[in-house]
Amino acid sequence: MRIVVDVSPLSHPRTGVGNYIRGSLAGIAEAAEGRHELVAFAPASPRGRREIEASLDGVALERRLPVVPAAHAVRTAWSRIGAPPVERVVGPLDVFHFGDWMYPPQRSGLRSTMVHDLVPLRFPQWVHRTTERMHGAKYRHAARSCDVVIVNSAFTAGDVAETLGVRRERVHVAYPGVDASFAPDGERLDLGRPYALTVATLEPRKNLGTLVEAYRRLDSGELSLAVAGAAGWGEQPVLDFPGIVRLGYTRSEELPRVYRGASVFVFPSRFEGFGMPVLEAMACGVPCVVSSHPSLDEASGEVAVRADPEDPEAIAAAIGEALARRDELVPRGVEHARRFTWRACGEAHLRAWGTA
Secondary structure, three states, rough: OOOEEEOOHHHOOOOHHHHHHHHHHHHHHHHHHOOOOEEOOOOOOOEHHHHHHHHHOOOEEEOOOEOOOOHHHHHHHHHHHHOOHHHHHHOOOOOEEEEOOOOOOOOOEEEEEEEEOOHHHHHHHOOOOHHHHHHHHHHHHHHOOEEEEEEHHHHHHHHHHHHHHOOHHHHEEEOOOOOOOOOOOOOOOOOOOOOOEOOOOOOHHOOOHHHHHHHHHHOOOOOOOEEEEEEEOOOOOOOOOOOOEEEEEEHHHHHHHHHHHOOOOEEEOOOOOOOHHHHHHHHHOOOEEEEOOHHHHHHHOOEEEEEEEOOOOOOOHHHHHHHHHHHHHHHHHHHHHHHHHHHHHHHHHHHHHHOO
């Protein structure tokens, strides 16, 4: 098969979606074992193309990355106008797999898309209006046109089937993997004293304001709270409380040392497609406190301390419990994270396309 994959989100600094795209491509290339031709495609600005090239370094695939002015506007217009077919740019294909940023037409072959979550439809108050419009249009288009819808969790699979009305047999789960760099051994960030860590873009869905309230309720004055993540959309959490350290956007290659240095990882998100930072923290040997929302059940397994994301007292108590149970939770978390590999993710993609 000649498989063309839209990698447009890699034109921006990587967070969860970008990390999934990069990891899944590496997994597909590994699982294909030379049997299929894999093509990364994205119309991008000169700067965006450089970001994509850097993200794809080390992945064995063909790159079709035409440089265009106003790349976002071009992608949006191409999707809305519905012409020309994508084959005019990338050549013949057997599978075209696109994400959230564009959905150009195709003449032939299997049509496939990725859905990471349905937050813009389910909770529009948690996203920018531009995101709501762009993703909403993509979801509606995908529901009626795609042969295959790939998702990152069984939770999201159910959500797609119920919310978008997609037949369940068209929906396929490809769990994310964990890069080998996320491991217990290695360099650790030193902030001068023990710290709790959260990794999240600063936006309402990630619920960092409640985490700050929980931190203020902790009895111990020995624990800092480190926040790794770029400013996002919406009202920003107040992070100028004593003991809170803002690390800002942290590139993927820097994250393992940040995780390993933490005494506990806290992820109070209100809703996720899967929750990749939970696995990354576990893989690095850190006990985890995770929101009790069911969208995080698969990432958490049975090895995280769960807490109501809207209850600061519950989160504070869960942090204390995770610290006390560290010797039990760490080895179980490492073992849980090992079950998730990018090769398995790639195999799931190839299975979905091969049986559609």
